[in-house]
Amino acid sequence: xxxxxxxxxxxxxxxxxxxxxxxxxxxxxxxxxxxxxxxxxxxxxxxxxxxxxxxxxxxxxxxxxxxxxxxxxxxxxxxxxxxxxxxxxxxxxxxxxxxxxxxxxxxxxxxxxxxxxxxxxxxxxxxxxxxxxxxxxxxxxxxxxxxxxxxxxxxxxxxxxxxxxxxxxxxxxxxxxxxxxxxxxxxxxxxxxxxxxxxxxxxxxxxxxxxxxxxxxxxxxxxxxxxxxxxxxxxxxxxxxxxxxxxxxxxxxx
Amino acid sequence: xxxxxxxxxxxxxxxxxxxxxxxxxxxxxxxxxxxxxxxxxxxxxxxxxxxxxxxxxxxxxxxxxxxxxxx
Numbered sequence: 579x580x581x582x583x584x585x586x587x588x589x590x591x592x593x594x595x596x597x598x599x600x601x602x603x604x605x606x607x608x609x610x611x612x613x614x615x616x617x618x619x620x621x622x623x624x625x626x627x628x629x630x631x632x633x634x635x636x637x638x639x640x641x642x643x644x645x646x647x648x649x650x651x652x653x654x655x656x657x658x659x660x661x662x663x664x665x666x667x668x669x670x671x672x673x674x675x676x677x678x679x680x681x682x683x684x685x686x687x688x689x690x691x692x693x694x695x696x697x698x699x700x701x702x703x704x705x706x707x708x709x710x711x712x713x714x715x716x717x718x719x720x721x722x723x724x725x726x727x728x729x730x731x732x733x734x735x736x737x738x739x740x741x742x743x744x745x746x747x748x749x750x751x752x753x754x755x756x757x758x759x760x761x762x763x764x765x766x767x768x769x770x771x772x773x774x775x776x777x778x779x780x781x782x783x784x785x786x787x788x789x790x791x792x793x794x795x796x797x798x799x800x801x802x803x804x805x806x807x808x809x810x811x812x813x814x815x816x817x818x819x820x821x822x823x824x825x826x827x828x829x830x831x832x
Numbered sequence: 833x834x835x836x837x838x839x840x841x842x843x844x845x846x847x848x849x850x851x852x853x854x855x856x857x858x859x860x861x862x863x864x865x866x867x868x869x870x871x872x873x874x875x876x877x878x879x880x881x882x883x884x885x886x887x888x889x890x891x892x893x894x895x896x897x898x899x900x901x902x903x
Contacts, residue, residue: 584893784885
C-alpha cells in the first residue's frame, strides 16, 4: 500500500543528490554578475525550497482530492504531512530569502511583490493547519481540511506565479518574469539547480515519510486501546445516577 | 539597417565582457583552497543528519513490526 515510503533506493538517491548539490553548489563555476556576486549560489539552496514546496503541496492537494473521492485515513495523513513539510520549506524559503535580501537589496523585507505574495501564501497554509487542529471530529477534520487544502492550493498558484509578474520586483530573474530570465542561457547553473530541486524535494519526502509512518503507528495504537477499552466507573453510564447523567448530557449539548 | 544593428550588437559584446570581469568573487578564497574546508564541514554535518534519519527509519520499522503493520 504505502510501501514506496519504506523503500530505501530513493532515500539513497536523495542523499547522493544532496551531496552533489553541496559540493557542486559551492565549487562549480558560476556566472559573474554584479550585486549577486557569490550569493548567486543561493540559487541551489533557497530556490529549491520554493520549488520543493510547490511539488510537496501539489502532492498534498492530490491526496486531498483523493480523500474526497474515496475517504480513507491514509489519504488524509498523506495530505496533512505533505502540507506540513511544504509549509516548513516555505518558511525556510522566506527566512533564507530575507537573509539574502538583507545583503543584496539592503533590507530583509522590502515588501517586494514576491515577498508579500509568498508571505500571504504561507499564512493561508498556516490557516489550513490551524483549521484542522480546531476540529475535534476526525472525519469532519479530514473532509473540511481536504476542501480547504484545494482552495489554499488554488490561491497559492496565482500568488506565486501570476501576481508577482504583474508588477516590478527586485527578485532576480524579474522584470516582467520572476522565473529564470537572467540565467535562462546559463547551463552551468541548471546543471546543479535541477538536481538540487530534486534532492531537496526527496529529502523533504523522506522526513514526511517518517511522520506518515509514525502517524499510522499512532492510529493503530489508538484503535488497539479502544478495542481493549474497559469502562471505568467514571465513564460507565450504568454506574452514574440519573441526575448525574442528565447533567452530563446537558453539558455536552452546550 | 541590418549593418547598423550588427554594429550595435558587436559593440555591445565587449562592454558586457568588461563588466563581467569587474565583478568581485571569492577568487583568493578559492585559490587558497579554504573552500574545500567549508565543503567538508557542511558534508560532515549533512552526513550526521542522514545517519540520524536512518536510525529514525529503523526505529519506525521496528515499531511497525511489533504492531504487525508490515504490508
